[in-house]
Each structure stands twice: as structure tokens, then as C-alpha cells.
Amino acid sequence: MTARGYADRFEAGRTLAGSLRAYAGRGDVTVLGLPRGGVPVAYAVADELDVALDVFCVRKLGVPWHRELAMGAVAAGGIRVLNEDVLKRVRVDPDEVDAVVVEESAELVRREHAYRGDRPPLDVRGRVVILVDDGLATGATARAGLAAVRQLRPSRLVLAVPVAPREALAACAKLADEVICPLMPDPFDAVGRWYEDFSPTTDDEVRTLLARRAPKQ
Template sequence: MTRIRAFRDRRAAGLHLGEELGRRRWHDPLVLGLARGGVVVAHAVAEVLDAPLDVAVARKIGAPGQPEFGVGAVTASGDATYDARSLRALGLHPEDLRESRDAEQAEARRRERVYLQGRAPQPRAGRDVILVDDGLATGVTARAAAHVIRADRPRSLVFATPVAALEAAAAIKAEVDDVICLLAPDELRAIGEWYADFTQTSDDEVIDLLGGGRA
């Protein structure tokens, strides 16, 4: 099978995405990268827009026995977000996932502490916030993060990604003011297919990139 290689790596994708976002006018923009891989893309976007960079943490809640199949997501605070269609297909109720939800929320809190390194998050109220990820497959983690960000009263909230499944892009529109993606294929099996280099991003890389973000 021939691999699709639309982007060299996350940074290259972020530079392309930043160029597209740069066509708009922004009010006091703040770029938030979804940890972990989304931070790499967001760092490049922030460079292009000359905007501050910060992190958003959301953890996938996997199906029982299929941890890689995300049926929901949770952030460090607030309620979990679930994909209703996936729950129906598997005959699951949110309470069936309580143990997994609690474990993932604890991990989200830990990662948030690690990434912020003792500093306060960048303020979001009254700003144009751009939430960035390296791709959108089901979109459940992005929706969970967007729900929490919306509670911080940004002036506007835009989700931006290099590649998104059409159905997932449509679903997240309920949580944000706009969705910007460079590619929206009819069939998206795996985000990694769209990158020549999709090496897993480490916690140390996230911390380094956030340290290089503008204050």
C-alpha cells in the first residue's frame, strides 16, 4: 500500500497551517497546542502569527479491551466528553467507563503540571484562541479541550489542524466558532499516513517547545 505523505513532519505542517491562519486578522491571539503532538504544530503556527503559545491537555478514554479506540476524552477538570455513536455501537454507558475516565483525568492533571512547570496558564478571556492539533480523526479529545476552553470566555475559539476527517470536523463545529483544516479527505484511516515523519512527541519536547513560546 502506498503511504500518503502530504506533510514532511509536524513542524512543516504547522508552518503551512500558520500561513493559512495568517490570512485572517486576529485580536490578541493565543495558540494552544493539544498535547503532545499538537504542540509541535502549534509552535510553528505561533511563530508564523507571532503569537504566544500554550498547551491544552486532553486524554482519550479507550473502549474496554481496545484502549486505542477512543470513545471519549477528559481534561484535567470538568466532565468527560463521549462519542455517542461509538457508545451505542459498543453498547456502553458512560458509567461503564468510570474507572478509565478517572485514571485518564488523573493523568491529564499530572501532565498539565509537568508541562506548565509551575507557571500559570496563559489567560484566555477576551482573546482569539486557536486550538491546534496534528490531526483530527474522531475529534473526541479536541472536543473535550474546546469545551473547557470555551468556559474561559475567549473572544473567539477556532480549531485548526493540517488534516481532519470530514465527519470529525463537522462534529467539533458545535464546540468552536470555526474550523480550519488544510486537508479533509473522504476517508481518513490514520493521521500518521499524512506525514512522512510522525514520530511520537515526548514530554521533554513539549516542555522545550513551551519554554520557547513567547511570554
């Protein structure tokens, strides 16, 4: 990592792993990557620490006329997290919110099957879970992920991201037992600004990375 950020998501993951050495080699640790961009970061973390890796699907709820602006997120288990500040500012009608929830929930189910096929998710009850994304902007996606993973009853829940604004991390810290973030720039601008290569991660890349660290039969 340099003052300007990371070369790519794999370097970001290796940097994160350096702050997570206490969990290295432990049989009770699972790294969960938020797709798609969080999976290469999570793969590098799991590979460096030599721990289990899986994917955990969360979908951003974009404002209907400005999809990049997150008004919340949905996650596995029927979890829905809304960004009330955004909803008040842009005045989204409740029916419009519900329509986006239905749309993104369907995509969440599709991705679960696309990434994992018929393989069931790893059981994280009683385990240390490290939830990983490639960065936070509003933090809505991470908060939805944390809330959903907490329902799976891990023994400890860690959020690890390479870059994020301090206010987003503060909101997530209320839901996690530990938050790791090596780079907290101010001004923040956007996650992609802090990567030299921020190319979109494809479904095929996600499947390939998960297969590389799949449990041996």
C-alpha cells in the same frame, strides 16, 4: 504540503499558519496546543504568526479492551465528552467508563504539572484562541478541548488542524467559531498516514517547545 500529506508536524504547523494570516502579530491571540503531538504543530503556528503559545491538556478515553478506539475524552475544568455512537457499538459498561475517566483525569493533572511546572496557564479570557492538534480521527479529543476552552470565555475560538475527515470537522464546527483544515482526504484511514514522520512527541520535547515561546520576564 503535498498530495500525500506533510513531512512532519512542524511543516504541518507552517501550512496551517498560512491559513491563519489574519491573526499574525496580534497581541490578543493565543495558540493552545493539545499534547503531545499537537504541541509541535502549535509551536510552528505560533512561531510563524508571532503570537503567544501555551499547552491545553485533553485526554482520550479509550475503550478498555481497545485503547486506541476513542469513546470520549476529558479536559481541564472537569469537562467530559462521550462518543455515544462508539459506546452503543461496543457496549461499554458505565462503571468501566467511570474507571477510565478517573485514570485519564489523573494523567491529565500529571501532564499539566509536567509541562508547565508551577507556571499558571495563560489567561485567555477575552482573547482569540486557536486550538491546535496534529489531526483528528473521531474528533472526541478536539470536542472536549473546545468545550473546555469555551468555558474560559475567549472572544473567539478557532480550531486548526492539518488533516481530518469531513465528518469529524462537522461535529467540531458546532463548538468553534471557525475551523481550519487544509487536508480533508477521503478515504481518511488514520492521522499518521498523512505524515512522513509521525514519531511520538515526548514530554521533554513539549517542555522545550513551550519554553522557547514562553513570555519574557
